[in-house]
Amino acid sequence: MQRDCTINTYESDNMAIISILGDLTSSVEESMKKAYKKACGYKTDKIIFKFDGKSRINSTGIAIMIDIVIQSQEENRKIFITGVSKHFHKIFDLVGLSRYTTIVESEEEVKNL
Numbered sequence: 001m002q003r004d005c006t007i008n009t010y011e012s013d014n015m016a017i018i019s020i021l022g023d024l025t026s027s028v029e030e031s032m033k034k035a036y037k038k039a040c041g042y043k044t045d046k047i048i049f050k051f052d053g054k055s056r057i058n059s060t061g062i063a064i065m066i067d068i069v070i071q072s073q074e075e076n077r078k079i080f081i082t083g084v085s086k087h088f089h090k091i092f093d094l095v096g097l098s099r100y101t102t103i104v105e106s107e108e109e110v111k112n113l
Contacts, residue, residue, distance in 0.1 A: 005055075007031045009038040013111055015046040022052070024061030036068050045076060048110055051083035062095055069100050078102070080110045 005022030016039035024032075039047045049065075057065075072079050079101040081092070092098045104110055 005031070007035045009035045011042045011044070012107065014044050015048055015107065015110055016040070016042040016044050017048050017050055017107065019050045020052065020055060023055055024057040024064065026058075026060040029060070029064050032064050032068065036071070040075065040077070046078050046080065046110060046113075047072065048080045048082060048104075048107055050107065051081070051088065053083045053085060055084070055088070057088065057091065062091065062097075065092075065097060066095070069097060073100060078113075080104050080113075082106055082109075 005020065005024060005028045007021075007028060008019045010017050010019070018032075018035045018039055022028075036047070069079055081097075081101050081103045082105065084092070084103060089098070089103055092101070092103065102110075102113070
């Protein structure tokens, strides 16, 4: 069963945080693009995608993340991902996202990078 997704963007400690509560599917594509654009407006090169630990992702959600990661590479921004399950981590490894992002345990970890 798909869970509705809520996406919020805010700035914290010179990092942009995109909080994702729910499932990452085609229904949130525009919201994700708007969230990324808003995060870029914070004038930081560190953007954290903070999942709620219970999120699920489908092929469209993966494609959304890949598009954002490609764009971030072109703009010299660093993408960090936190709050993902081991299954999510494995999926990101399989599709190559973990080669272009850094998966961390918490926002605190990013402050020291």
